[in-house]
Amino acid sequence: MPSSNATTDASKPAAPTGGVQSLERAFDLLERMADAGGEVGLSELSASSGLPLPTIHRLMRTLVACGYVRQQTNRRYSLGPRLIRLGESASRLLGTWARPYLARLVEETGETANMALLDGDEIVYVAQVPSKHSMRMFTEVGRRVLPHSTGVGKALLAHTPPEEVRALLARTGMPTATEKTITTPDGFLEALEQVRRAGYAVDDGEQEIGVRCLAVPVPNSPTAAAISISGPAGRVTEAATEKIVPVLQEVAEDLSAALASNGAQG
Incomplete structure (x- = not known):
């Protein structure tokens, strides 16, 4: 049966059970950023992932703090240098x-x-x-x-x-x-x-x-x-x-x- 937490993007599989949900979501967002060319806005991520904006904002803040994502001056987000x-x-x-x-x-x-x-x-x-x-x-x-x-x-x-x-x-x-x-x-x-x-x-x-x-x-x-x-x-x-x-x-x-x-x- 499909999970009620499955994403709205059919191209992305639902997160496997038994994992840490916030980690699964964070990696999913990084992959979506890569698919979008490396730079996106929060609203785009919300639309493609089906996650609410507050959840995405919290995850992105953590990824920025770790250096895996960088916030641009235009308030969009790009993949960060630690990923290199x-x-x-x-x-x-x-x-x-x-x-x-x-x-x-x-x-x-x-x-x-x-x-x-x-x-x-x-x-x-x-x-x-x-x-x-x-x-x-x-x-x-x-x-x-x-x-x-x-x-x-x-x-x-x-x-x-x-x-x-x-x-x-x-x-x-x-x-x-x-x-x-x-x-x-x-x-x-x-x-x-x-x-x-x-x-x-x-x-x-x-x-x-x-x-x-x-x-x-x-x-x-x-x-x-x-x-x-x-x-x-x-x-x-x-x-x-x-x-x-x-x-x-x-x-x-x-x-x-x-x-x-x-x-x-x-």
Whole structure:
């Protein structure tokens, strides 16, 4: 039976029983702020959550005092700087959990394996296991790149509504990395359509000449994540792609299951 305390927003599940209600509500408000772009007014939070304004005001005062929310001069509220440290630590932990799965990718494909997240408008690499070949690709963990010239960027944005993709590209621009870089929004949207049809993304020399990358999203990840392999175009050929993609997809599914299990145990 539905609880009488269920929120008015169908997209948000009712709070689980057995928890501390004020904590559940505070975290729900933080997630709603993130969904709204990081800055909201109390009336907006009340409308989306179904909670009365006095309750929201009390919770927000506590979050402000702790540094997780900041009150703006216009009386609206934004996510606070203390969340950055939590996010960075969580990203590192996600990368740690992913490493055994990336190691499996290296064993089965022979190429360098990466994990990347979508952080705002940028792609950030959170884990890597290098290939054992003497000629191999290397991307520093923590490196940030723009989505339009990477396989992981395409994998992460493949199911994002076109108007949101266009808005992101307008904010970041589409600088040319190589002669193969996609430099128009229409060209990038067409590439995303190819990703949806094929079930995987390709970066064919678009970020670095002579480097080919194959990427897939991690299904149901707690934050948008993708895994990839990268190597010289002479090794990551079309024939090799047919063998590598099923391995990538299987490892992504297994990693997804492991992340869900970690979340349940938490």
